[in-house]
Amino acid sequence: MRTIVVKPEYEAWRAAARHLLAQRVMPDEVLWSDDPQEASLFVGEDLLAKQPASEAIKVPSAFMDMAKSAAAHTDSKRWALLYRVLWRLTLGGERYLLSMATDRDVRQMQDWCKAVGRDIHKMHAFVRFRLVGVDAVTGREQFVAWFEPDHRIVRLAVPFFEKRFAGMDWSILTPYECAHWDGKRLHFTEGVACSSAPDEDALDDLWRTYYRNIFNPARVKISAMQSEMPKKYWKNLPEAPLIAGLIAESAERVQGMLAKEERPAKPAPKNAYLESLHRMNQDEAP
Amino acid sequence: MNITRKLEILADAAKYDASCASSGAARKDSRGSTGVGSTGGSGICHSYTPDGRCVSLLKVLMTNACLYDCHYCINRRSSNVIRARFTPDEVVQLTLDFYKRNYIEGLFLSSGIIRSADHTMELVIEVARKLREEHHFRGYIHLKTIPEASQALIAKAGRYADRISINVEMPTQQGLNTLAPEKNLARTEEAMGHIREKIDERYAEKRKPEAPKPPPFATGQSTQMLVGADASTDAVILGCANKLYTAHRLKRVYYSAFSPIPEPSVILPLKAPPLIREHRLYQADWLLRFYDFKVEEIASAAAPNLDLALDPKLAWALRNRETFPVDVNKAPREMLLRIPGLGVRNVERIVSARRYTRLRLADLIRLRLQMKKLLPFIITADHHPAKLGLDSDSLRARFLPPPEQLELNFDAPPAPVASDFLSVRSGEL
Numbered sequence: 090m091r092t093i094v095v096k097p098e099y100e101a102w103r104a105a106a107r108h109l110l111a112q113r114v115m116p117d118e119v120l121w122s123d124d125p126q127e128a129s130l131f132v133g134e135d136l137l138a139k140q141p142a143s144e145a146i147k148v149p150s151a152f153m154d155m156a157k158s159a160a161a162h163t164d165s166k167r168w169a170l171l172y173r174v175l176w177r178l179t180l181g182g183e184r185y186l187l188s189m190a191t192d193r194d195v196r197q198m199q200d201w202c203k204a205v206g207r208d209i210h211k212m213h214a215f216v217r218f219r220l221v222g223v224d225a226v227t228g229r230e231q232f233v234a235w236f237e238p239d240h241r242i243v244r245l246a247v248p249f250f251e252k253r254f255a256g257m258d259w260s261i262l263t264p265y266e267c268a269h270w271d272g273k274r275l276h277f278t279e280g281v282a283c284s285s286a287p288d289e290d291a292l293d294d295l296w297r298t299y300y301r302n303i304f305n306p307a308r309v310k311i312s313a314m315q316s317e318m319p320k321k322y323w324k325n326l327p328e329a330p331l332i333a334g335l336i337a338e339s340a341e342r343v344q345g346m347l348a349k350e351e352r353p354a355k356p357a358p359k360n361a362y363l364e365s366l367h368r369m370n371q372d373e374a375p
Numbered sequence: 376m377n378i379t380r381k382l383e384i385l386a387d388a389a390k391y392d393a394s395c396a397s398s399g400a401a402r403k404d405s406r407g408s409t410g411v412g413s414t415g416g417s418g419i420c421h422s423y424t425p426d427g428r429c430v431s432l433l434k435v436l437m438t439n440a441c442l443y444d445c446h447y448c449i450n451r452r453s454s455n456v457i458r459a460r461f462t463p464d465e466v467v468q469l470t471l472d473f474y475k476r477n478y479i480e481g482l483f484l485s486s487g488i489i490r491s492a493d494h495t496m497e498l499v500i501e502v503a504r505k506l507r508e509e510h511h512f513r514g515y516i517h518l519k520t521i522p523e524a525s526q527a528l529i530a531k532a533g534r535y536a537d538r539i540s541i542n543v544e545m546p547t548q549q550g551l552n553t554l555a556p557e558k559n560l561a562r563t564e565e566a567m568g569h570i571r572e573k574i575d576e577r578y579a580e581k582r583k584p585e586a587p588k589p590p591p592f593a594t595g596q597s598t599q600m601l602v603g604a605d606a607s608t609d610a611v612i613l614g615c616a617n618k619l620y621t622a623h624r625l626k627r628v629y630y631s632a633f634s635p636i637p638e639p640s641v642i643l644p645l646k647a648p649p650l651i652r653e654h655r656l657y658q659a660d661w662l663l664r665f666y667d668f669k670v671e672e673i674a675s676a677a678a679p680n681l682d683l684a685l686d687p688k689l690a691w692a693l694r695n696r697e698t699f700p701v702d703v704n705k706a707p708r709e710m711l712l713r714i715p716g717l718g719v720r721n722v723e724r725i726v727s728a729r730r731y732t733r734l735r736l737a738d739l740i741r742l743r744l745q746m747k748k749l750l751p752f753i754i755t756a757d758h759h760p761a762k763l764g765l766d767s768d769s770l771r772a773r774f775l776p777p778p779e780q781l782e783l784n785f786d787a788p789p790a791p792v793a794s795d796f797l798s799v800r801s802g803e804l
């Protein structure tokens with residue numbers, strides 16, 4: 090039995106896994122750890138270098154994609170399971186394994202991918218940029234956002250922001266890693282505390298005006314809202330403080346609508362277009 | 376009137392349009408430009424309001440003044456609401472400001488009809504033109520069009536928009552005659568036909584390798600039907616939807632249970648339909664589009680309305696119990712799709728896994744299928760239920776919601792449960 094300590098990143102796992110696979114190490118002969126307390130034991134780059142090229146083992150690209158995403162999950166069991174699936178797919182002879190959603194390991198991997206995918210999706214949805222200034226030289230607007238993902242997804246999630254917000258400068262701050270875009274390149278820095286991010290934007294009020302008025306009090310469905318926008322995200326959403334009030338007053342608003350006197354139809358005003366429309370309608374009537 | 380007040384009025388006026396999709400657009404993004412915006416991925420809901428609806432687009436009207444008198448609509452000319460009107464620049468600025476803060480992923484612009492159809496369309500198009508040409512905005516744009524607007528203007532709208540739509544509102548002209556006297560079903564369908572041709576053209580040109588770039592045009596059209604404001608049965612509603620899907624290849628038909636509005640009209644029914652009806656229609660719509668069901672199988676002339684207590688696939692299975700149980704290890708895909716509780720994704724998983732193993736119940740449990748619903752309808756390597764010999768009532772009773780809910784709603788359908796809500800947006804079964 091050997092212990093492999095890796096940095097909690099896909100690339101580090103991949104280098105170690107490739108090495109182990111080349112040596113035909115069985116999955117149950119390895120203990121995996123990504124405990125930062127043991128950082129001194131991280132498997133080094135030299136391991137990669139020692140890799141004999143001829144030993145390249147074919148791995149389905151679908152697996153690599155899934156592994157990349159599962160690796161971003163925070164479950165500490167992921168490294169061992171990913172290696173086991175890798176081993177089964179290759180030396181284990183179960184090349185078809187990924188077609189078996191009914192397999193325990195595959196299912197687990199899919200669950201992690203799904204959780205990570207959802208986390209990325211929610212980050213794309215719930216990041217809120219706040220304007221902090223305009224670059225004096227380039228004239229580009231500069232925005233900062235704060236977000237707390239469940240998993241280590243910043244690098245997986247930011248290509249989306251690069252494509253969508255290429256024309257402005259932005260930083261997305263999270264507790265474990267921050268991403269920055271200046272119009273030319275993306276770069277990453279260490280995580281920061283929430284207090285580093287601005288918590289208001291001048292537009293937030295107008296946004297809340299919109300949110301309040303697009304809500305239809307006649308169709309309250311709170312559980313539908315919460316399943317898609319769980320409460321844990323609310324603290325960073327400028328519109329969330331309105332929710333309780335909107336729900337509380339909805340019944341009364343509907344009562345008001347029902348109690349309101351019905352209005353009779355008003356005759357058509359004189360308007361050439363409307364007249365032509367009425368003529369057309371009469372012509373088409375059977 | 377300041378911008379906040381205008382936004383209050385013109386967002387309030389727009390909220391009855393259920394459409395919120397922002398997917399299915401062509402791939403484009405802002406890299407290399409000075410603007411912002413991207414489309415082409417799956418749609419993103421940037422927020423949810425307590426009505427359970429997703430907020431993905433800034434959905435507003437250009438103006439809520441309107442010449443028409445559609446009785447279900449808060450903006451009709453007989454209504455006493457305060458009227459407001461945006462300038463094109465105000466909408467442009469709001470869209471960009473909201474977009475840059477990642478509140479939204481685009482604009483859904485519609486308008487009350489003022490002066491004439493063409494005049495109104497021009498106002499709406501001007502906003503889209505400015506966004507695209509002056510601000511290099513690459514985000515999602517959905518424009519509502521008017522069937523009576525000129526072809527040239529619809530072509531122009533399609534050039535800037537990712538999606539365009541015309542609401543049919545009612546499945547029959549009879550319904551329109553009473554509730555929306557200015558609107559005409561035949562003209563709406565004709566306009567949808569023209570839009571379809573332009574969309575088809577775009578795709579056909581794209582396939583030819585040597586062809587010049589097709590004229591840019593929206594990638595899809597959708598529509599909305601109001602449910603419960605007239606006497607149309609579900610069979611009529613689904614029949615109309617089916618016709619629109621096949622004849623004009625609509626991307627989506629939205630069903631909107633008519634709900635009470637401020638400024639009610641004397642012509643409208645007093646009672647709003649139960650929201651669960653809208654939900655069942657979405658489920659039925661899903662069956663038509665992804666499960667190969669025919670309208671007659673879901674809602675027939677003999678039983679024209681959906682069973683509000685059961686999902687339409689389960690209801691179909693109970694009416695066709697001689698078809699079951701189905702062997703998940705052997706049955707063709709079309710048959711698997713008919714099993715209550717089995718969705719498209721899990722059918723794919725089953726088809727792919729059964730090439731390598733004989734599926735047992737434990738395998739299905741690992742797929743997290745709804746076993747209670749599934750069990751009477753399937754055969755696995757280790758499970759073989761008796762033919763569905765139970766008399767119809769007791770088998771149906773098995774799937775009904777718990778009795779306390781029925782009691783609470785003595786003459787109304789059972790209250791929708793959380794899982795109904797979960798799928799109401801997607802209509803997934």
Ligand code: SF4
Binds near residue numbers: 441488
């Ligand atoms: S045309 Fe009819 S539905 Fe549209 S805004 Fe005017 S009254 Fe309302």
